[in-house]
Amino acid sequence: xxxFAEASRAIVGASHVxxxxxxxxxxxxxxxxxxxxxxxxVLCPGTTAEVAAIVALAAAHGxxxxxxxxxxxxxxxxxxxxxxREAILSLRRLDRIRRIDPAGDYLIAEAGCILExxxxxxxxxxxxxxxxxxxxxxxxIGGNVATNAGGNNVLxxxxxxxxxxxxxxxLADGSVLDLLRRxxxxxxxxxxxxxFIGSExxxxxxxxxxxxxVAMPRERVTFWLAxxxxxxxxxxxxxxxxxxxxxxxxxxxxxxxxxxxxLERLPGLRRPVSEPHPWHLLVEVAWTFDSGLRExxxxxxxxxxxxxxxxxxxxxxxxxQRRMMWRVREGQTEAAMQIGDVVRSDVAVAVGDIPTLVxxxxxxxxxxxxxxxxxxxxxxxxxxxxxxFAVPRNTPSEVKLRLLDGLFEExxxxxxxxxxxxxxxRLKRDAIAARKSPAAMTLMHRxxxxxxxxxxxxxxxxxxxxxxxxxxx
Amino acid sequence: xxxFAEASRAIVGASHVxxxxxxxxxxxxxxxxxxxxxxxxVLCPGTTAEVAAIVALAAAHGxxxxxxxxxxxxxxxxxxxxxxREAILSLRRLDRIRRIDPAGDYLIAEAGCILExxxxxxxxxxxxxxxxxxxxxxxxIGGNVATNAGGNNVLxxxxxxxxxxxxxxxLADGSVLDLLRRxxxxxxxxxxxxxFIGSExxxxxxxxxxxxxVAMPRERVTFWLAxxxxxxxxxxxxxxxxxxxxxxxxxxxxxxxxxxxxLERLPGLRRPVSEPHPWHLLVEVAWTFDSGLRExxxxxxxxxxxxxxxxxxxxxxxxxQRRMMWRVREGQTEAAMQIGDVVRSDVAVAVGDIPTLVxxxxxxxxxxxxxxxxxxxxxxxxxxxxxxFAVPRNTPSEVKLRLLDGLFEExxxxxxxxxxxxxxxRLKRDAIAARKSPAAMTLMHRxxxxxxxxxxxxxxxxxxxxxxxxxxx
Numbered sequence: 001x002x003x004f005a006e007a008s009r010a011i012v013g014a015s016h017v018x019x020x021x022x023x024x025x026x027x028x029x030x031x032x033x034x035x036x037x038x039x040x041x042v043l044c045p046g047t048t049a050e051v052a053a054i055v056a057l058a059a060a061h062g063x064x065x066x067x068x069x070x071x072x073x074x075x076x077x078x079x080x081x082x083x084x085r086e087a088i089l090s091l092r093r094l095d096r097i098r099r100i101d102p103a104g105d106y107l108i109a110e111a112g113c114i115l116e117x118x119x120x121x122x123x124x125x126x127x128x129x130x131x132x133x134x135x136x137x138x139x140x141i142g143g144n145v146a147t148n149a150g151g152n153n154v155l156x157x158x159x160x161x162x163x164x165x166x167x168x169x170x171l172a173d174g175s176v177l178d179l180l181r182r183x184x185x186x187x188x189x190x191x192x193x194x195x196f197i198g199s200e201x202x203x204x205x206x207x208x209x210x211x212x213x214v215a216m217p218r219e220r221v222t223f224w225l226a227x228x229x230x231x232x233x234x235x236x237x238x239x240x241x242x243x244x245x246x247x248x249x250x251x252x253x254x255x256x257x258x259x260x261x262x263l264e265r266l267p268g269l270r271r272p273v274s275e276p277h278p279w280h281l282l283v284e285v286a287w288t289f290d291s292g293l294r295e296x297x298x299x300x301x302x303x304x305x306x307x308x309x310x311x312x313x314x315x316x317x318x319x320x321q322r323r324m325m326w327r328v329r330e331g332q333t334e335a336a337m338q339i340g341d342v343v344r345s346d347v348a349v350a351v352g353d354i355p356t357l358v359x360x361x362x363x364x365x366x367x368x369x370x371x372x373x374x375x376x377x378x379x380x381x382x383x384x385x386x387x388x389f390a391v392p393r394n395t396p397s398e399v400k401l402r403l404l405d406g407l408f409e410e411x412x413x414x415x416x417x418x419x420x421x422x423x424x425x426r427l428k429r430d431a432i433a434a435r436k437s438p439a440a441m442t443l444m445h446r447x448x449x450x451x452x453x454x455x456x457x458x459x460x461x462x463x464x465x466x467x468x469x470x471x472x473x
Numbered sequence: 474x475x476x477f478a479e480a481s482r483a484i485v486g487a488s489h490v491x492x493x494x495x496x497x498x499x500x501x502x503x504x505x506x507x508x509x510x511x512x513x514x515v516l517c518p519g520t521t522a523e524v525a526a527i528v529a530l531a532a533a534h535g536x537x538x539x540x541x542x543x544x545x546x547x548x549x550x551x552x553x554x555x556x557x558r559e560a561i562l563s564l565r566r567l568d569r570i571r572r573i574d575p576a577g578d579y580l581i582a583e584a585g586c587i588l589e590x591x592x593x594x595x596x597x598x599x600x601x602x603x604x605x606x607x608x609x610x611x612x613x614i615g616g617n618v619a620t621n622a623g624g625n626n627v628l629x630x631x632x633x634x635x636x637x638x639x640x641x642x643x644l645a646d647g648s649v650l651d652l653l654r655r656x657x658x659x660x661x662x663x664x665x666x667x668x669f670i671g672s673e674x675x676x677x678x679x680x681x682x683x684x685x686x687v688a689m690p691r692e693r694v695t696f697w698l699a700x701x702x703x704x705x706x707x708x709x710x711x712x713x714x715x716x717x718x719x720x721x722x723x724x725x726x727x728x729x730x731x732x733x734x735x736l737e738r739l740p741g742l743r744r745p746v747s748e749p750h751p752w753h754l755l756v757e758v759a760w761t762f763d764s765g766l767r768e769x770x771x772x773x774x775x776x777x778x779x780x781x782x783x784x785x786x787x788x789x790x791x792x793x794q795r796r797m798m799w800r801v802r803e804g805q806t807e808a809a810m811q812i813g814d815v816v817r818s819d820v821a822v823a824v825g826d827i828p829t830l831v832x833x834x835x836x837x838x839x840x841x842x843x844x845x846x847x848x849x850x851x852x853x854x855x856x857x858x859x860x861x862f863a864v865p866r867n868t869p870s871e872v873k874l875r876l877l878d879g880l881f882e883e884x885x886x887x888x889x890x891x892x893x894x895x896x897x898x899r900l901k902r903d904a905i906a907a908r909k910s911p912a913a914m915t916l917m918h919r920x921x922x923x924x925x926x927x928x929x930x931x932x933x934x935x936x937x938x939x940x941x942x943x944x945x946x
Contacts, residue, residue, distance in 0.1 A: 103711060104823040104856075148660055156719075159658065162635055177912045183821045184855045185632065185893040187621055187671055188905045189935055190917050194667035198660055215718035238576060245688035245761035246719065288718035289769065296762065348656045350577040382657045383577075420658040432661045439650045443924075444663050450923045451916075462662055 001040045001085065004061040008043055008087075011053045016093070018042040027088045030079055031072040031138065035427070037082035039066065046093040048110075048168060048176060048207040054089060055205065056174025064456045065089045067201035069111055069140035073147060074344060075425025077200045077461050086459075091142045094207055102127045102213065106165055106182045110208045111142025118211065127213035130157035130249075134330055145206045148198030150421030152284075155381040156249040157214065159421070160197065166210035167193040172203075172452040182210050195447070200423055201458040203451040217249075217286035221297045222322040225304075226277035226312040230355040233279045236309055237351070237380055240283060243300045247293075250284040253354075253380035257373055258332035261390070265335035272325050273312040281380070282329050332375060336390040342375075343389040343400045347411045348420035351383045360410045361387060368406040369399050384420040424462045433464065474513045474558065477534040481516055481560075484526045489566070491515040500561045503552055504545040504611065508900070510555035512539065519566040521583075521641060521649060521680040527562060528678065529647025537929045538562045540674035542584055542613035546620060547817060548898025550673045550934050559932075564615045567680055575600045575686065579638055579655045583681045584615025591684065600686035603630035603722075607803055618679045621671030623894030625757075628854040629722040630687065632894070633670065639683035640666040645676075645925040655683050668924070673896055674931040676924040690722075690759035692766045695795040696774070699750035699785040703828040706752045709782055710824070710853055713756060716773050720766075723757040726827075726853035730846055731805035734863070738808035745798050746785040754853070755802050805848060809863040815848075816862040816873045820884045821893035824856045833883045834860060841879045842872050857893040897935045906937065 008017045018024050019041045029036035040063075045051045058065050064086045068078040080086040094110035097118065101107070102125040109118050115136040122129040131144060133151030143149070145167070149160045157163065166181040179193045196204050227233045237251050256278050263269050272280075287293055297315060304310040316322040336342045349357050358376050365372055371392050378386040389403050408418045408431060424432050433441060448455070448463055459465045481490045491497050492514045502509035513536075518524045531538050537559045541551040553559040567583035570591065574580065575598040582591050588609040595602040604617060606624030616622070618640070622633045630636065639654040652666045669677050700706045710724050729751050736742050745753075760766055770788060777783040789795040809815045822830050831849050838845055844865050851859040862876050881891045881904060897905050906914060921928070921936055932938045 101823065101825075103825045148664070150658055150660070154658060158631075158635065161664070162631065171912070171916075175912050177916065178910060179913070181890070182823055182888070183890050183893070185623055185627060185821045185852075185857045186890040187623075187894050187896045188890055188892045188901070189897055189909065189913075190676075190920055191621070191634070191667065191671050192913060192916055194664065198664055203663075215714055217718065241688055243761060245690065247760070287720070288716060292765070348658045350574065350655055352574075352576045379658075384658045415655070417654070417656050417659040417661055419661045420656070421660050423660045424662055428661070436662065437651060439644070439648050440652070440662075440665060443644075443650065443665055446923050447663055450919050 001063060004057060004063045005041055007057050008054060011057065012043060012045045012050050016044040016046070018044070027068060027071065027090060028080065030076065031135070032074065035076035035079050037080040038084045039080040039086050039088045040084055042088040042090055044090045044093050048094070048170065051089070051205060051207050052170045052174050052176050055170050055172065058087065058456055059173055059454060062454070062456070063087050064459050066458055067091065067142070067146070067205045069143035069146070070114065070135065070138050072135040072139040073143060073425060074422045075427040077147065077423055077425030078143065079426070081460050089205065091140065091207070097121050098208065100125050101182070104182060105184070105213045106210050107213060108180065108208060108210050109141045111140065111206050113141045115139050115141060115144060122213050123216070126216055128216045129211055130214055131160060131163055141209055142206050145197055145209050146199065146201050147423040150379070150384065152250045152252065152379065154379060155251060156246050161194070163212045164193060164197055164209050165212050167196055167206055168208040169196050169204040169206055172454065172457050177204065180208065180210055184212070195451070198423070200425065200462050202448060202462050203457065205457070215288050218288055218290050219293045220284060220286040221294050222284045222316040222325055223297060223301070224272035224314045224325050225281045225283065225310050226273050227279045227281065227309065228277065228311055230279060230358055232309050233281055233380065234351060234354055236281060236304060239304060240300070241381070244285050247285045247287055248283065248381065249286050250282070251381040252282040252329050252378065253385065254280040254282060254329055254332070254377045255375060258375045258377050259328055261335040262328045262331040265338050266327070266331045269328055269331065270324060272314050272328065277311055282325055329377065332377060333388060336375060340390055340392045341395055343391060343403050345387045345404060345407055346384070346420050346422040347387055347407065347416055347418055348382065348384040349411060349414045349416035351380065353414045353416070354380060354383065354385060357385070357410055357414055357416070361407055364406050369403050372403060426461055429460070429462060429464060474536060477530060477536045478514055480530050481527060484530065485516060485518045485523050489517040489519070491517070500541060500544065500563060501553065503549065504608070505547065508549035508552050510553040511557045512553040512559050512561045513557055515561040515563055517563045517566050521567070521643065524562070524678060524680050525643045525647050525649050528643050528645065531560065531929055532646055532927060535927070535929070536560050537932050539931055540564065540615070540619070540678045542616035542619070543587065543608065543611050545608040545612040546616060546898060547895045548900040550620065550896055550898030551616065552899070554933050562678065564613065564680065570594050571681065573598050574655070577655060578657070578686045579683050580686060581653065581681060581683050582614045584613065584679050586614045588612050588614060588617060595686050596689070599689055601689045602684055603687055604633060604636055614682055615679050618670055618682050619672065619674050620896040623852070623857065625723045625725065625852065627852060628724060629719050634667070636685045637666060637670055637682050638685050640669055640679055641681040642669050642677040642679055645927065645930050650677065653681065653683055657685070668920070671896070673898065673935050675921060675935050676930065678930070688761050691761055691763050693757060693759040694767050694770045695757045695789040695798055696770060697745035697787045697798050698754045698756065698783050699746050700752050700754065700782065701750065701784055703752060703831055705782050706754055706853065707824060707827055709754060709777060712777060713773070714854070717758050720758045720760055721756065721854065722759050723755070724854040725755040725802050725851065726858065727753040727755060727802055727805070727850045728848060731848045731850050732801055734808040735801045735804040738811050739800070739804045742801055742804065743797060745787045745801065750784055755798055802850065805850060806861065809848060813863055813865045814868055816864060816876050818860045818877060818880055819857070819893050819895040820860055820880065820889055820891055821855065821857040822884060822887045822889035824853065826887045826889070827853060827856065827858060830858070830883055830887055830889070834880055837879050842876050845876060899934055902933070902935060902937060
């Protein structure tokens, strides 16, 4: 690796090759401090050309690269393997918005742009970039693309995949694949960019993306509903979907323990409705008109109250109230981490199967881990639920794995996904390999071999390397 | 091929192996009778298992297969090469809707289902399948997926790619890749289905798809606007987009000659506005509420009239008027074909570049082909325009190619696409190869080699075969 480090300095400048342990540290552990691994060094190129040169150099020296953007992932997909022989390739310095064309409904952002920066740039141009998720203040576009990030607005605008018009990718041999098309329609052959979206840096390194913008909504109505059961929550969502169609940008489910925990632990939060209820929906609808939507929401809620399915509700009167509602939703994990550990998950089933999944997992809880509390919440409209477990501090990792295994078994029984949006990383690699068909696994390996024959791009992420590794020089 | 034919009969039954010229004829020429090629035989399997067995058999015998669904393609992507050695694999008999789950927002359709049948099935279940295009009465889902079909509602709902949740694919070796997930979110590894969407049957054969359904709009407002210039048309679209956002499901541009031709030639058509104007927009907005949208449309149109950008307009009062407006839009090509030939195209540029493109091509017309009339129309909101040319009957094909070459040059100058939705097929294969970067072409060939190493799936479509063909036995 010494020769590689030397040559790297000539490419990116000595100050952008971090070798000392204290300089590497923040890149070697993820944002949540849940996963870590030592790297040989951290490289911080500043341009696509520098990324390309580094990748070519790594190929020549047989050094494995771990691409990393915001480092907010939850599945250890941007964390080195701990052998101390990999190099982290940080894309943080590629942080320019190269172009914004509001009339053409697109902008071009480099991989190191923070998501919030992109949202703001779109907003200033009178458009909206609709990807929104908890980590938006620190996650970066390269990671969003590489993991096909989801978030709160998927119901209306789709995953990151649906928001990418074009990509710039550095391939494993160091060549640059320029797919930076700004066209909304282009059927000229295989859509190569699809290969790289969601491939977690294992098939190529995304350096820039053409992102699709949408019309900016002028009126947004955020409301909180309390219901007595999960069946009612799912049914209420179906009714709202019927009434509002794709004006619904978010529909989040929150459990009673999640709400109570957030209210108890986080300062300044107020209960959105007057008393506790078993389940809650946080819903957001929006349109481009100035007014009239709130009246329609209130009329619909009257109907739902009259039918008895909705027990209580509140419509946010202002941005402060809206933020409060979202803070209760977002804050429950943070609150749970104040009193213990949280075993996170990210599963999906058909929307109608959500009550069955939660009931089955809840029923198994006593035998899986008696001290665990189920804190399900998430994007009910997509069938994507974060079935999290609050457990006492220092719960042994066998117990945590047992909880996840039990959950995954129930997800499997319902034909669901054990990773709806977080991705595979290192964490779920084996769990996924055990679930995919041999035909699918074979094809995934063949794609990896085709795009990265030496296996130097994020090895061990998504797929188990099929070849033994040689020591890099 | 004789041994192959023999063995095929054992798989699909003798009556589903068509060897006689008169039986093959309708499969050997496309719907528009523009492209044709002789095949050795036509195979009509009735199940996925039969497709798989046929593909395995073809692999063993070295017989090339041309998959075909509705045969409505415009680029000769489902037509044999004319060597008489290929076999057409028709998917028409795979025409079941396997399942429909309105609450889960999906249905599972086999490749041979006619698009209209799928639309109707969704509608009967109270949902909508939003893909809609001129050929919907005869095109089939397998072809829609294989070509990533676009159509009139792309602005709001995306291309076919955005509407596919899962796929069932027969691979080149005859194995079945079951990716029939009904989940709206699933980030468990490479999204393999993306490979096959838009690959025109060259990487695998789609036998079924899980299709995404959306909420059914209850109020739809269709209106026709007349404007004085293309700049005004593009500007008016931007204003409407601002006002209505993603409630706009279609925004179609139609030229004056296109309107006049349709009115003159097609029986029963009436001019939507009182007098001729240079350019027209046909716009459709829709929402899930029962009423109130028409008033909003009328208020917005008042504003646009007042600003002088919109010269005349009409809102459809009923379904008959709506159909009339669409008939004028759809009928212009049919009308043009009554008096001569039509050179079709399907290009895309950034929306703001549409006026430049049309002006430049119009200016070049006298030198390209003095007797040609430019009939541009299409999906202005996506930047996707069908820049068609009406030419006298029996215009030599050199002249037709010259027109297309001239058009493509202007598209290239603006960084556009020469195939926004129709695909590549055999027709645009060389034109595309000349335009893509070497890196992109290499990667396309490597994907082809990975998925179809013997080159027996639709050879010569999308890509030029890199190996010489051996005679099949």
